[in-house]
Amino acid sequence: MQLRKMTLMLAALGAMGMMLTACGGDGRESLTCSTDADCLENEICHPDAKVCAQTCPSGNGSDCPSSAKTCEAVSATNTTKICKCTPDTTFCASDERVSDASNLECSPTAKICVPKGTTPVETSCNPANQPDTCSYGNVCSSSTNKCEAAAVGTCSQATGAPTWDKTTAKAPVIVSAVAEKLTTTSKTTQCGDGGPAGRITITFYAPNKLTSHTAFTDLQNHVKGKLNASASFIGPSFSDRDPPANATQGSMVIGFCGPATATGAIYIADETGATSNVVCVSW
Numbered sequence: 001m002q003l004r005k006m007t008l009m010l011a012a013l014g015a016m017g018m019m020l021t022a023c024g025g026d027g028r029e030s031l032t033c034s035t036d037a038d039c040l041e042n043e044i045c046h047p048d049a050k051v052c053a054q055t056c057p058s059g060n061g062s063d064c065p066s067s068a069k070t071c072e073a074v075s076a077t078n079t080t081k082i083c084k085c086t087p088d089t090t091f092c093a094s095d096e097r098v099s100d101a102s103n104l105e106c107s108p109t110a111k112i113c114v115p116k117g118t119t120p121v122e123t124s125c126n127p128a129n130q131p132d133t134c135s136y137g138n139v140c141s142s143s144t145n146k147c148e149a150a151a152v153g154t155c156s157q158a159t160g161a162p163t164w165d166k167t168t169a170k171a172p173v174i175v176s177a178v179a180e181k182l183t184t185t186s187k188t189t190q191c192g193d194g195g196p197a198g199r200i201t202i203t204f205y206a207p208n209k210l211t212s213h214t215a216f217t218d219l220q221n222h223v224k225g226k227l228n229a230s231a232s233f234i235g236p237s238f239s240d241r242d243p244p245a246n247a248t249q250g251s252m253v254i255g256f257c258g259p260a261t262a263t264g265a266i267y268i269a270d271e272t273g274a275t276s277n278v279v280c281v282s283w
Contacts, residue, residue, distance in 0.1 A: 034050065039053075046112055049107060056083050067096075068106075075125065085112060088108075131205055151174070157226045161233065173206070173276055185255070189238065190238045191238070192257075200236075203251045208271075208274065210222055236256055239255075240255065265278050
């Protein structure tokens with residue numbers, strides 16, 4: 001029987017004086033659903049996770065429970081506001097909509113309470129607004145408009161890079177890094193000898209902001225790369241486009257002079273010193 005119809009029946013029975021008891025919440029054993037009709041009036045069936053999610057018409061979370069206190073749109077393409085939880089927390093265990101919430105956890109992608117062990121759903125997102133609806137450590141794919149794990153390079157040049165600290169969800173994240181080969185360069189703005197270089201476009205997001213400056217001397221502290229058989233990571237040789245000051249997301253275009261072809265690894269750091277995932281590139 002559909003849950004909404006069942007709820008109306010129970011209400012009618014209660015009015016007739018029949019006593020109904022349940023262990024916590026509304027007595028449901030599961031939040032799984034196929035359609036909105038399987039959920040309560042103030043819920044929808046999440047289109048990707050297929051779990052009942054509470055709506056929040058207020059738009060500010062004042063009508064959300066302690067288990068999921070953030071009111072946000074379902075996704076970049078679905079503007080229905082629902083109550084979302086915080087991944088890597090235990091608040092879902094206090095969800096009062098089920099008789100036993102001890103088996104619930106916060107989905108890292110959909111950000112709603114789901115049964116433990118549920119495979120993370122691929123929620124829709126907008127790659128122009130990284131990370132958009134994706135949880136920290138994930139990025140919105142520009143080809144699928146779905147959340148996926150941020151890349152972590154395994155090339156030999158990545159050896160020795162600082163550890164990406166994901167525990168606080170505050171370190172910057174490289175969304176993508178695309179390299180191109182420059183056969184010649186400007187002697188005044190790029191490489192002093194006009195020789196070859198590799199130019200890399202880096203797209204990122206940084207919860208703590210990447211930098212408060214735009215000067216290249218400051219950028220040297222925020223981008224590091226190691227090429228071919230180099231022994232250590234160094235700052236870039238030039239910048240064709242600095243990252244936006246005080247931005248939590250954006251892009252930059254930097255370059256390394258010298259090798260006509262190279263395989264390298266790069267990472268970025270914010271002003272607190274927190275470092276990102278390391279990404280491999282080649283040109």
